[in-house]
Amino acid sequence: ANHPQIIHFVVGLLFVGVAFRLISLTPWFKWTKHAGAALLFIGTVATLGAVKSGDDAHGPVERIPGARDLVIHHEEHGKQTRTIFLVVAGAELLALGLAAGVKTGGFAKWAYMASAVVGLYGLSVLYETSQLGGRLVYSYAGGPGLRTGEAIDTERLLLAGLYNQAMADRRAKKPVEAARLIDEMTMRFGADTTVQFLRAESLLLDTKDYAGALAATRAVAIDTMPRWVTRKASLTADAFIAMGMRDSAKAVLAPLVAKFPANTRLKAKFDSLP
Numbered sequence: 001a002n003h004p005q006i007i008h009f010v011v012g013l014l015f016v017g018v019a020f021r022l023i024s025l026t027p028w029f030k031w032t033k034h035a036g037a038a039l040l041f042i043g044t045v046a047t048l049g050a051v052k053s054g055d056d057a058h059g060p061v062e063r064i065p066g067a068r069d070l071v072i073h074h075e076e077h078g079k080q081t082r083t084i085f086l087v088v089a090g091a092e093l094l095a096l097g098l099a100a101g102v103k104t105g106g107f108a109k110w111a112y113m114a115s116a117v118v119g120l121y122g123l124s125v126l127y128e129t130s131q132l133g134g135r136l137v138y139s140y141a142g143g144p145g146l147r148t149g150e151a152i153d154t155e156r157l158l159l160a161g162l163y164n165q166a167m168a169d170r171r172a173k174k175p176v177e178a179a180r181l182i183d184e185m186t187m188r189f190g191a192d193t194t195v196q197f198l199r200a201e202s203l204l205l206d207t208k209d210y211a212g213a214l215a216a217t218r219a220v221a222i223d224t225m226p227r228w229v230t231r232k233a234s235l236t237a238d239a240f241i242a243m244g245m246r247d248s249a250k251a252v253l254a255p256l257v258a259k260f261p262a263n264t265r266l267k268a269k270f271d272s273l274p
Contacts, residue, residue, distance in 0.1 A: 003053040004143070010050050011130060013043030014085060018119035025112060033112070037092045040119070044089040047082040054078055061142035070136055077129035084122035091115035159189055163198070175206035182206070193228065196220045200235055204242060214239035230256060230266055237269060246273050 020036030023029050054075060062071045095111035098104040136142035145157025162185045169178040182202040189195045197220060204213035217235045222228035233256045240249035253270040260266060 003050065003057045004147070006046060006050045006053050007130070007133065010043055010046045010081075011126065013039050013046060014119075014126060015123060017043050018116065018123055021112060021116045021119060025109070025116060037096065040085070040088055040092055040115070044082075044085040047078075047085050051078050051082050057147070060146045061136060061140075064140055064142060067136065067140045067142055070132060070140065071142070074129065074132040074136060077125060077132055081122060081126045081129050084118060084125060088115050088119045088122060091118060155188075159185065159195075162188075166198075166202075170206065178202065179206035193220060193222065197231055197235060200239075204235070204239055208242075210239050210242040214243070226260060226263075230260060230263055234266060234269065241273070249273055 017036050017039030020032040020039060024033040024036050058071050058075065062068050091111050091114045095108045095115065098111055099108035137144070141157060141161070144160070145153045145155075147153070162181050166178045166181040166185070169175075169181065179202050182198055185195055186199045190199075196216070200213050200216035200220065203209045203216055214236065217232060217239060220232060222232055233252050237249040237252045240246070240252065250270065250273050253266060253273075257263070257267050257270045
């Protein structure tokens with residue numbers, strides 16, 4: 001469950017740590033020598049936690065259809081990143097040991113250079129690991145709704161999936177599929193005001209049931225919040241317009257245009273009516 005928090009520390013610490021190590025090889029900002037070492041040590045320890053937490057969290061994500069190969073690829077890159085930065089940490093320890101010796105101090109810079117070179121390679125692998133993790137989360141939903149293990153989060157994931165796919169189907173000119181998904185959404189989440197408005201909108205746009213859309217919109221119980229009031233009025237007006245009852249649409253919109261003059265969308269709809 002802690003994998004997202006840990007991995008962000010890994011990315012931040014190691015990228016800054018390698019940057020400091022590179023700067024420390026120049027004649028400027030000598031303080032970056034020890035600062036870079038500290039960041040690289042802490043970041044390397046964090047990679048151990050990142051790999052462990054990733055192993056603990058991968059089960060539910062791996063079971064998502066189509067995600068297994070990407071999960072394995074992400075894990076392999078994560079373990080490779082850990083191994084590379086263990087080498088970097090070893091080079092840093094060697095450099096510190098060489099710098100402490102009177103006769104070996106001159107060789108410390110070579111160890112720091114080795115740390116920088118291996119660190120740069122490690123950052124490229126870390127970047128790829130992060131890219132793969134991002135794909136798991138944002139392209140395969142390998143995190144939203146799953147991380148806490150709470151049923152309510154899974155329900156939110158399902159609701160988001162139904163909504164986004166319904167909108168995609170509507171854009172693709174697939175009204176039957178869009179209406180079917182919104183019906184499923186209504187069956188599962190019908191108490192939600194937004195879902196009730198989405199169903200009324202679907203009756204209007206997808207199934208062309210204008211009278212049903214008007215009835216569904218009127219049935220939505222709302223409070224006095226402006227966004228709900230204007231949403232209900234706008235959908236009601238759209239249903240009247242679709243039925244050719246423009247005077248009724250104007251009668252619905254007129255008082256709200258006067259009450260909410262800053263609502264340019266509502267005013268534009270009102271002004272478009274003859």
